[in-house]
Amino acid sequence: MQSSFRDRDIISINDMTREEILYILEITDTMEPLLRRGSEILKGKLLVSLFYEASTRTRLSFESAMHRLGGDVLGFAESRTSSVQKGENLADTIRVVENYGDIIILRHPMEGAARLAAEFSSIPVVNAGSGAEEHPTQALLDLYTIQKELGRIDEVKIGMVGDLRYGRTVHSLAYGLANFDVDLHLIASESLKMRREVLEQIRDRITIKETERIQDILPELDVLYVTRLQKERYVDPSEYERVKGAYKITEESLRSAKDSLIIMHPLPRIDEISSDVDLTRHAKYFKQTQYGVLTRMAILSLIFNTIN
Amino acid sequence: MQSSFRDRDIISINDMTREEILYILEITDTMEPLLRRGSEILKGKLLVSLFYEASTRTRLSFESAMHRLGGDVLGFAESRTSSVQKGENLADTIRVVENYGDIIILRHPMEGAARLAAEFSSIPVVNAGSGAEEHPTQALLDLYTIQKELGRIDEVKIGMVGDLRYGRTVHSLAYGLANFDVDLHLIASESLKMRREVLEQIRDRITIKETERIQDILPELDVLYVTRLQKERYVDPSEYERVKGAYKITEESLRSAKDSLIIMHPLPRIDEISSDVDLTRHAKYFKQTQYGVLTRMAILSLIFNTIN
Amino acid sequence: MQSSFRDRDIISINDMTREEILYILEITDTMEPLLRRGSEILKGKLLVSLFYEASTRTRLSFESAMHRLGGDVLGFAESRTSSVQKGENLADTIRVVENYGDIIILRHPMEGAARLAAEFSSIPVVNAGSGAEEHPTQALLDLYTIQKELGRIDEVKIGMVGDLRYGRTVHSLAYGLANFDVDLHLIASESLKMRREVLEQIRDRITIKETERIQDILPELDVLYVTRLQKERYVDPSEYERVKGAYKITEESLRSAKDSLIIMHPLPRIDEISSDVDLTRHAKYFKQTQYGVLTRMAILSLIFNTIN
Secondary structure, three states, rough: OOOOOOOOEEEOOOHHHHHHHHHHHHHHHHOHHHHHHHOOOOOOOEEEEEEOOHHHHHHHHHHHHHHOOOOOOEEEHHHHHOHHHOHHHHHHHHHHOOOOOOEEEEOOOOOOOOHHHHHHOOOOOOEEEEOOOEEEHHHHHHHHHHHHOOOOOOOOEEEOOOOOOHHHHHHHHHHHOOOOOOOOEEEEEEEHHOOOHHHHHHHHOOEEEEEEEEEHHHHHEEEEEEEEOOOHOOOOOHHHHHHHHHEEOOOOHHOOOOOEEEEOOOOOOOOOHHHHHHOOOEEEOOOHHHHHHHHHHHHHHOOOOOOO | OOOOOOOEEOOOOHOHHHHHHHHHHHHHHHHHHHHHOOOOOOOEEEEEEEOOOOHHHHHHHHHHHHHHOOOOOEOOOOHHHOHHHHOOOHHHHOOOOOOOOEEEEEOOOOOOOOHHHHOOOOEEEEEEEEOOEOOOOHHHHHHHHHHHHHHHOOEEEEEEEOOOOOOOHHHHHHHOOOOOEEEEEEEOOOOOOOHHHHHHHHHHOOOEEEEEEEEEEHHHHEEEEOOOOHHOOOOHHHHHHHHHHHEEEEHHHHHHOOOOOOOEEEOOOOOOHHHHOOOOOOOOOHHHHHHHHHHHHHHHHOOOOOOO | OOOOOOOEEOOEEHHHHHHHHHHHHHOOOHHHHHHHHOOOOOOEEEEEEEOOOOOOHHHHHHHHHHHHHEEEEEEEEEEHOOHOOOOOOOOHHHHOOOOOOEEEEEEOOOOOOHHHHHHHHHOOOEEEEOOOOOOOOHHHHHHHHHHHHOOOOOOOEEEEEEEOOOHHHHHHHHHHHOOOOOOEEOOOOHHHOOOOHHHHHHHHHHHOEEEEOHHHHHHHHHHHOOOOOOEEEEEEOOOOOOHHHHOOOOOOHHOOOOOOEEEOOOOOOOOOOOHOOOOOOOOHHHHHHHHHHHHHHHHHHHOOOOOO
16 A cells, blocks of 8 residues: 555546545644654655646645645646646646656646646646546545544535535545445535536445435534535526525524534635634634645655655 | 744734834844855744735745745735635635644735734734735834934934825834834825824824925935825826926935935835936935845744744 | 856857857756756755746746755746836846845846846846847757757757747747857748848858748758747738648658657647657657756856856
């Protein structure tokens, strides 16, 4: 196992076995002292950060992880400032920038972009989000959060609420969860239900239930994973307002929840979770970002084979 | 005193006593050899640079200071590339990015933004300009420039000219100067006079005189602090042209000045100071930027408690 | 020779003698082990990267070179985020940023910008492209590619095809080649022929032939240097389509070429070279970017005098 991530691309959570996922989480657990004390295990290594979409959070999380391990970073934060402006295709960009560093972190709006990049690149490529399907490091940090906060991933009941149709984080997390013995409750209005193609891939591996009403299932949940509703997805603004109201998480709405319920969110949130929830024991969405740095430190360490 | 800045937020110059200001200036004096030889006192430390407004100068000055001390930097240079685009509020952003580094440098267009950030952040926040009121590190570097160039701050006569209404540097500097025994001459046209609320805070601590004509007071001044006139502040373009002409500093206009007069400017300038002044002994505005790096090195060193 | 580049500005390839160019190429040859193993010869040095035009490739290449030698980088990637927005002139910007680092890398749309910057700067300035004329480090990496791939620069036959009128890379390379015993074939449609002022500077030093048809000369060439045709240069869109078709390089079109022909391109390409050429032995355009990092490492090492 130890060396199976060496020089490996991280494109989809679906490329990983349960054992590999657990191994990454195990390594993540060893990262906290390195974060606290600082480390030089990636000294001299250069991370090339190619963000074709704005994503401050994910970009800074990777850059922080790289710096915490003693490495350096270069790149661009949006396509407008890049050669893309001049019409260069991704395959060419990759064959150029592979000469500038030791690993590529790629965020791209197109489905399949990261896989294509990995095919052309002679250095490892990590997918930091591509299209509506894949965001493997987010899935890993979400799994790490569950394990860390609940002590296990198997035998948890997880509700996902919000935009299950377009949100890549819920898709990647659903794929990841399919490796575990979980009950997955999908809570969404008709227009934002989880895509059929995602469901088909996981349906025979885990128990899935769909509902439109959050209160029906809330009392049973161990994890509530909330995502942003994007106004632009709705043709009818009044429908948006109705759904938003129905799914908004407040301290009040959590009365029926278990004491041990944890609430997660990939962030940024708009108003899916009211701020009075922030101070409850349930709120783990800011903690997730902390776990995100640790998870990415683990991934970088494994790819560069500095962990054994 | 030595440890009073440890882990402290730097939000407003009004939060500092005269003694604290003088202590920062004293530490600033010790930074030059570290700048010249390089230093590793902040090795392993990460500065998160959050610039919601473009400000190349201030951002690069902080980043340079951090690098000169051996630390590293990550962040964003404008809100457009950040989660702000997605509507995230500042409190959330802060609770995320505090996981990515060891100190936050924040530039924000809103009054009070830095104070709010500091309340939510578990790591120190340094205000790099917020609203029209506060730019404490600029005030400190301005005070350092005066002390370094004139050998004292007490007993100097300072004229401020230009946009005293909207310029945050003059407001912060006025607050800072209120700790010293100075004569402050405010030179501005009616529409750009110093705000009442600023005056009220300092009026009983230092001598303030207001005038519209620069030549009336120029011969007495030890310091002339010039700021940009922003065309968009004027409803009447001809009024803008008239004021601009009246306040433009040229070598010719300085004939009545003391030999020892120093001219300062927070930069960038447009044409408030003609380029023939650059080569005179009076011009200290480029020197200010050099002192700015030293001042910010001192501030970082103090917050991280690496100076004793 | 060894110290002639110490603290020197790199503004134009025309400022360099043949001996100096060859010396840089010689130093470039020694950079590969430093790239591979990492180096700290520029530890503590700060590169200020001022890109007033988007140019991911050149910017990242310099930043990679600096990091590979152990140095650090700060700067901006486009003028919009800089003080330029506020109307600051270049001379002022330079006199500010010289306080933030140890070397300035400048990309600017205006002819003469780099030379002006160098006059005002107290630290070395390297021109990373200014106006339509100068891109000296690109010329050096192109010369290095030729020497490395063909074993010599003298006695090669070089064809340049595409936009010879507006492309700064072909102008700078032509100036560089004028120091060697080469045959230069300029292949362009009437409207994109090499500028007279460029030709006049090199005409008496090397053999130049102009043609509109690539196939006339292709069989003789050792190097084919292809550049992008920019649609916006053409008033007549059908003329653009015609020229584009005539100059497009495909595997098919290379049948008459020498086995040893190398094809170069400053990149990004749009469709001047079809992707079936990428896998042929001729294709060296991605290799160029690798040589580019080595060349810039050599230049930085020489300016900081860390090579002897």
